[in-house]
Amino acid sequence: MATGRTHRPATRSRGIPEATVARLPLYLRALTALSERSVPTVSSEELAAAAGVNSAKLRKDFSYLGSYGTRGVGYDVEYLVYQISRELGLTQDWPVVIVGIGNLGAALANYGGFASRGFRVAALIDADPAMTGRQVAGIAVQHSDDLEKIISDNGVSIGVITTPPGVAQQVCDRLVAAGVTSILNFAPTVLSVPDGVDVRKVDLSIELQILAFHEQRKAGEEHEGTAAPAAPHQEADEQGPDGDVPAVMPA
Amino acid sequence: MATGRTHRPATRSRGIPEATVARLPLYLRALTALSERSVPTVSSEELAAAAGVNSAKLRKDFSYLGSYGTRGVGYDVEYLVYQISRELGLTQDWPVVIVGIGNLGAALANYGGFASRGFRVAALIDADPAMTGRQVAGIAVQHSDDLEKIISDNGVSIGVITTPPGVAQQVCDRLVAAGVTSILNFAPTVLSVPDGVDVRKVDLSIELQILAFHEQRKAGEEHEGTAAPAAPHQEADEQGPDGDVPAVMPA
């Protein structure tokens, strides 16, 4: 999964498990909400409930960051918000470009969760000349001919691809050539990128297919030895493990 | 993570690991592409490359479904497409409702990946009277007052929430009360649901935060004992474990 070479056997310290990293944004969101309500401290139990995980997992996660809690008391909300933000790299400004301004690109451009987390939409790019100059979320759409210049002028290192699948790879190649080293891909395609570039993908239909799988199981459920009582058991589990899979591969 | 009780220690046969389930849609997509190019068979190596995973993992995944390959040859594309579709429950029709028709809801309604996988957008629902009757992706938006009736008339068991976070829980409660048992949540909120209901969430900003974490590591990388050679090592790794979490946005 993660960083290829960076495969040092967890020299302790610098080794925060990927599973933990993936949950930090969750904790951060819950903490931010508490902070807005001026709650000064939280116990692992309370915070875990707010984030939708169990408390042992949360404490273990935090233990990788350091000892930021107080025994017998809990965690200082503001302090934790800061520590997690710093760990995630959100205390700095991340200019981001979104390529492909259809409904999804527009939805992302308007999404408040970005700005509030250190992400700044530096530019919106689309290949359709008819889109050029149009305002979306208060930002003028620029033509893809200028992609390279936009990336370098703004020092962009993170790109979001919301184009149709057919052009995703070429957009990706141009982004990478222009200096982007992290890509969030919404196009249903496996992107190839050189070493040193991270790709994460979000696939709307995959999530739905996973739900269908479980939904199907519920239908055929009248079995399992002793007849089950009332409710059609099952729990409202946490999200499956992975949640997705890879992206990418060698150039 | 997944279905609570279904916790039988893998009585063999019916126990497909969650991690495997999460990858089946990936294989299905790659296989569908091959099918369209009329490729008759694939080796685990080729298919794995197309799906962005490694071949050992793919073979292990398929082994949970049964022995669908031919040694020395590979897998029959059409046959595998069918087997995986069936396993995922995509050979049946899944009517879906989308609640909250903002940019994101509209993007989902227009997304081709649904229709082609057995999902049918049965209705678009929004609380804004101004939206009622408007056509989105060829479907007339209906008012949320009629939510319950829409669900039961169409036999909907899967709901997609793309509302602002503030109303997500109440929308969720109404969906569940009306009979929905699987929910895909794009609102950045932790939803509470009774046992028997599955929730999966997709969070756009969380993915970006995970990228920022890795991006930050790349910056401070000139160390590690012996001076690293040329390239700023790192790999183009597969997606981290989890994968995601919530998101959302406008109404």
Add this chain to the structure above:
DNA sequence: ACGTGTGAAAGTTTTCACAGCG
């Protein structure tokens, strides 16, 4: 007292490596 921090156990997922079938 109370709740954090953490070793150790349990469970899950990935990778290895090769036996065996076509």
Add this chain to the structure above:
DNA sequence: CGCTGTGAAAACTTTCACACGT
């Protein structure tokens, strides 16, 4: 001979349960 299918090992994650600091 090539490639699948799979036990067994390794790696990773989660859960337990309790010692320890405040």
